[in-house]
Amino acid sequence: MEFSEIVQQRRSIKSYLPDKEISDAELKELMQEVVLSPSSFNLQHWTFIAVRDNSLKEKIQAAAWGQEQVLTCSVLLVVCGKLNAYQDAPEIYKDTPQGIQEKVLPIIKDFYDGKGQLQRDEAIRSASLAAMILMLAAQNRGWATVPMIGFDPEAVSKLANLRPNYIPAMLMTLGYKKDDPRPRDYRRPIEEIVRINTLDGPGLMG
Ligand SMILES: Cc1cc2nc3c(=O)[nH]c(=O)nc-3n(C[C@H](O)[C@H](O)[C@H](O)COP(=O)(O)O)c2cc1C
DSSP states (O other): OOHHHHHHHOOBOOOBOTTOOOOHHHHHHHHHHHTTSOOGGGOOOEEEEEEOOHHHHHHHHHTTTTOTHHHHSSEEEEEEEETTGGGGHHHHTTTSOHHHHHHHHHHHHHHHTTOHHHHHHHHHHHHHHHHHHHHHHHHHTTOEEEEEOOSOHHHHHHHTTOOTTEEEEEEEEEEOBOSOOOOOOOOOOHHHHOBSSSTTSOBOOO
16 A cells, blocks of 8 residues: 555544454564654663453453443554663663764763653653554554543553553554544644744745
8 A cells, every 4th residue: 555545544443343353473563563663762662562351451441431442442552651761772772883882872871861751751752653653554454543542541550560660651442444434524734734944934835
């Protein structure tokens, strides 16, 4: 499929065929594209908890405003961000030339150490970029998704056994579309969303 077709066709789909399964092998293939997502200093803050167990899905559904797609999806993903991912830098950089390691590792430590808000921003930023790739990669393979923030993060963290250094950035359902969605909702015009040079600058011409 053409990339622009994938982008055009991706929608938040909340109604799924309940008996459609996604195998570990197919999920793994998808994830092999997701891991190519960008992240600052290549820290790859993301971890995905793939929830397949129905009783666990039910509990998460109760913590997610009862949203139907949480239960009927083929797999529910808890998209997590790692707050202290910067501490993984020595492992991530272990195969890079020594000279680069010596330069970059202290910069990374200095940039993140003791900066809780930045660590949280980065965990959410990286997990969200990876989640976007996941949605497009899924769409390319005929699967549908919905990203979700309608959930109680403390309850979901507990149910997914997240350690305190992980946060649930969003939930993501993945399933096989049952019905076509209604037409797309309003999108803000390009003239409004792109400003030249400064926020009060002109919009794009043409
Ligand atoms: C961060 C984020 C959180 C969202 N949370 C929910 C949610 O909890 N429940 C839901 O039904 N849709 C949720 N959505 C889906 C949006 O409603 C949807 O993306 C938007 O209406 C645009 O529609 P489209 O995705 O079909 O283009 C969320 C989307 C994003 C990006």
